[in-house]
Amino acid sequence: MTGRTRAARRQALLxxxxxxxxxxxxxxxxxxxxVWLSLQHRVPIFxxxxxxxxxxxxxxxxxxxxxxxxRTTAAFTALSVAxxxxxxxxxxxxxxRQERGRRLGLSLLLLAWAMPxxxxxxxxxxxxxxxxGLINVLLGAHAINWLGDPRLALPAVILADVWRSMPFVAxxxxxxxxxxxxxxxEAAQVDGAGRLATLGRVTLPLLGRIVLLALLFRTLDALRxxxxxxxxxxxxxxxxxxxxxxYAYRSLFQMLQLGFGSAISVVVFxxxxxAAWAYLRLLRPRAVVA
Amino acid sequence: xxxxxLVLWVAVLSxxxxxxxxxxxxxxxxKYARILGPADPVPELLREFEAAxxxxxxxxxxxxxxxxxxxxFYVINLEGRSPGFDVMMLDVIWVPEFARAGxxxxxxxxxxxxxxxxxxxxxxxxxxDHGRVWALPWNMNVxxxxxxxxxxxxxxxxxxxxxxxxxxxxxxxxxxERDPALDGYLWQAKQYEGLVVNVLEAFWANGTRLLADDGxxxxxxxxxxxxxxxxxxxxxxxxxxxxxxxxxxxxxxxxFGDGRAVFLRNWPYAMDLFQARDSPVRGRVGIAPLPGFAGxxxxxxxxxxxxxxxxxxxxxPELAVDLARFLTSERAxxxxxxxAALSPTREVLYHDPGLVRSRPELPALHALMRAGRSRPVTPxxxxxxxxxxxxxxxxxxxxxxxxxxxxxxxxxxxxxxxALR
Numbered sequence: 001m002t003g004r005t006r007a008a009r010r011q012a013l014l015x016x017x018x019x020x021x022x023x024x025x026x027x028x029x030x031x032x033x034x035v036w037l038s039l040q041h042r043v044p045i046f047x048x049x050x051x052x053x054x055x056x057x058x059x060x061x062x063x064x065x066x067x068x069x070x071r072t073t074a075a076f077t078a079l080s081v082a083x084x085x086x087x088x089x090x091x092x093x094x095x096x097r098q099e100r101g102r103r104l105g106l107s108l109l110l111l112a113w114a115m116p117x118x119x120x121x122x123x124x125x126x127x128x129x130x131x132x133g134l135i136n137v138l139l140g141a142h143a144i145n146w147l148g149d150p151r152l153a154l155p156a157v158i159l160a161d162v163w164r165s166m167p168f169v170a171x172x173x174x175x176x177x178x179x180x181x182x183x184x185x186e187a188a189q190v191d192g193a194g195r196l197a198t199l200g201r202v203t204l205p206l207l208g209r210i211v212l213l214a215l216l217f218r219t220l221d222a223l224r225x226x227x228x229x230x231x232x233x234x235x236x237x238x239x240x241x242x243x244x245x246x247y248a249y250r251s252l253f254q255m256l257q258l259g260f261g262s263a264i265s266v267v268v269f270x271x272x273x274x275a276a277w278a279y280l281r282l283l284r285p286r287a288v289v290a
Numbered sequence: 291x292x293x294x295x296l297v298l299w300v301a302v303l304s305x306x307x308x309x310x311x312x313x314x315x316x317x318x319x320x321k322y323a324r325i326l327g328p329a330d331p332v333p334e335l336l337r338e339f340e341a342a343x344x345x346x347x348x349x350x351x352x353x354x355x356x357x358x359x360x361x362x363f364y365v366i367n368l369e370g371r372s373p374g375f376d377v378m379m380l381d382v383i384w385v386p387e388f389a390r391a392g393x394x395x396x397x398x399x400x401x402x403x404x405x406x407x408x409x410x411x412x413x414x415x416x417x418x419d420h421g422r423v424w425a426l427p428w429n430m431n432v433x434x435x436x437x438x439x440x441x442x443x444x445x446x447x448x449x450x451x452x453x454x455x456x457x458x459x460x461x462x463x464x465x466x467e468r469d470p471a472l473d474g475y476l477w478q479a480k481q482y483e484g485l486v487v488n489v490l491e492a493f494w495a496n497g498t499r500l501l502a503d504d505g506x507x508x509x510x511x512x513x514x515x516x517x518x519x520x521x522x523x524x525x526x527x528x529x530x531x532x533x534x535x536x537x538x539x540x541x542x543x544x545x546f547g548d549g550r551a552v553f554l555r556n557w558p559y560a561m562d563l564f565q566a567r568d569s570p571v572r573g574r575v576g577i578a579p580l581p582g583f584a585g586x587x588x589x590x591x592x593x594x595x596x597x598x599x600x601x602x603x604x605x606x607p608e609l610a611v612d613l614a615r616f617l618t619s620e621r622a623x624x625x626x627x628x629x630a631a632l633s634p635t636r637e638v639l640y641h642d643p644g645l646v647r648s649r650p651e652l653p654a655l656h657a658l659m660r661a662g663r664s665r666p667v668t669p670x671x672x673x674x675x676x677x678x679x680x681x682x683x684x685x686x687x688x689x690x691x692x693x694x695x696x697x698x699x700x701x702x703x704x705x706x707x708x709a710l711r
Contacts, residue, residue, distance in 0.1 A: 236680065237535040242680065255677070
């Protein structure tokens with residue numbers, strides 16, 4: 001190794017140092033602490049602190065509320081992310097073709113995305129209002145018991161989340177569409193490709209990686225979803241909209257079971273890391289993509 | 291994870307403060323939830339306290355809006371050992387928990403004999419843990435029945451004393467009115483604290499409890515199951531609307547306030563709103579005790595409200611106790627009852643002529659408050675409540691049989707409580 005490369009490496013480390021220190025202090029340390037907590041029975045305000053080994057996880061394994069929350073999290077993630085991607089790509093394609101009203105469309109999309117999720121949740125609480133809500137008024141009074149019916153509550157929450165997060169996917173895809181050179185479309189036209197063929201052979205493959213990226217972001221967010229169901233339903237009815245993070249929050253800050261709540265957080269963390277790892281493998285550059 | 295970071299961040303921040311300002315005027319910090327509307331009477335009361343204590347300044351600081359967030363705020367700050375406030379507003383259900391955690395100053399030694407006698411006994415009971423008093427009752431709530439006096443009058447009916455009567459009246463009035471948008475009996479069954487309150491009231495009406503004095507959960511599971519089954523029946527039979535499992539106080543209050551229901555279970559604050567100038571039900575609403583079951587005890591509402599406690603780590607404990615005393619005094623409570631729709635914890639104010647003039651419902655409220663019952667007074671109340679919430683909710687939407695929900699709740703609770711021993 002030459003002196004110059006060694007100096008360069010030292011400089012790189014020096015420049016990275018603040019980031020690494022901050023990440024360690026703010027992420028790695030609390031992360032390890034949560035794992036440590038999850039191995040204890042710990043209710044600090046009542047002076048309970050003793051090592052429990054895997055007790056908390058053993059209880060989780062047979063805890064119906066945990067499994068129900070896990071199922072809810074899975075269903076919420078799968079459905080909301082799928083809908084957001086489908087609609088997001090469709091909206092991006094529509095916007096890219098649209099000349100008139102495009103800026104208005106973009107602003108409206110941004111508005112939905114920029115709204116804090118608690119505000120979105122409150123908004124939907126009113127839209128879903130059983131007697132005076134806009135949705136039921138349009139459908140005819142007393143039509144649908146959105147948040148009080150255990151079969152409808154989760155779909156209602158998913159719908160609110162799709163409304164809020166779809167614009168993120170749409171804007172990402174729209175930005176990518178704008179960078180596809182016009183020559184590619186001209187070439188496709190020369191080759192005699194119809195609209196569908198152009199979409200399937202040119203546009204969508206070029207969108208692929210950005211969609212995968214959006215998928216990554218949205219999946220990680222959805223796995224940790226909290227505010228929207230917390231405000232809209234509080235996890236009810238009958239716990240049908242309680243996700244793992246809501247359960248963790250209740251265990252930590254209401255039941256004050258720091259050990260048990262941390263065990264749930266560790267599970268969420270493992271899920272998120274697993275999903276991130278899987279997606280990053282998919283995203284790893286293989287062949288050169290335009 | 292993000293919460294943990296928050297804890298860390300708060301710990302770092304609070305470590306930086308705390309310089310010695312001993313020589314200057316003493317500053318007391320009072321944490322409370324702002325009272326909405328133009329007339330928050332508290333700031334003026336704080337100025338008054340300052341005037342009486344020349345060397346003391348009092349800063350009122352706002353708590354977050356929801357009870358969940360307030361609790362979280364306290365847990366983080368009090369566990370972090372540097373609270374930065376002296377007097378704090380507490381939801382009545384937290385007092386034993388905070389006392390047990392060692393966050394509250396024991397007020398018992400400084401109390402004069404008979405000092406607590408003017409308060410409703412149930413509020414004092416809620417402030418007491420292991421025979422010590424940890425907070426002073428500040429304002430109070432009780433569950434009660436609102437009814438449409440005009441509709442009942444039209445059909446020659448008196449306010450119902452039992453639920454059977456209530457159900458019959460609903461059927462009769464709705465048959466007579468032929469208004470499909472008119473609901474019967476509204477109450478709160480969203481999966482939150484309010485659901486527990488409503489179920490407890492049904493338990494009491496059926497002569498049972500959630501927690502016995504010796505710590506047994508569901509001491510009479512049969513009666514508890516019966517009460518839950520009855521509540522489910524209200525929804526299944528249509529006496530209460532299908533959306534009841536999504537209803538909280540505000541949702542049900544608005545529906546009743548829009549004239550869309552005959553009966554409503556809610557807290558006293560709703561009366562002010564029903565009597566507002568532009569209210570569709572102005573002058574057409576009466577209040578009554580909650581119904582009971584035929585042959586059972588009289589219906590009793592659950593009490594709620596706020597207490598004032600003093601932080602154990604306050605640097606000026608005597609002054610802080612003085613402030614809590616002042617804010618809970620007859621004078622201060624009267625000013626608050628005049629300026630806001632909060633109800634006093636001192637019985638004499640319910641017959642105070644000056645107060646009754648602007649709050650004519652107070653004398654009727656007095657009997658209801660007196661008959662009101664506390665939710666279980668235990669340091670584990672929130673554990674208890676958040677464990678039973680999804681179980682009760684599952685019964686009310688018809689997903690679980692009452693007996694199974696009770697069994698499941700018992701199992702979970704004993705797991706957590708065993709770990710605490």
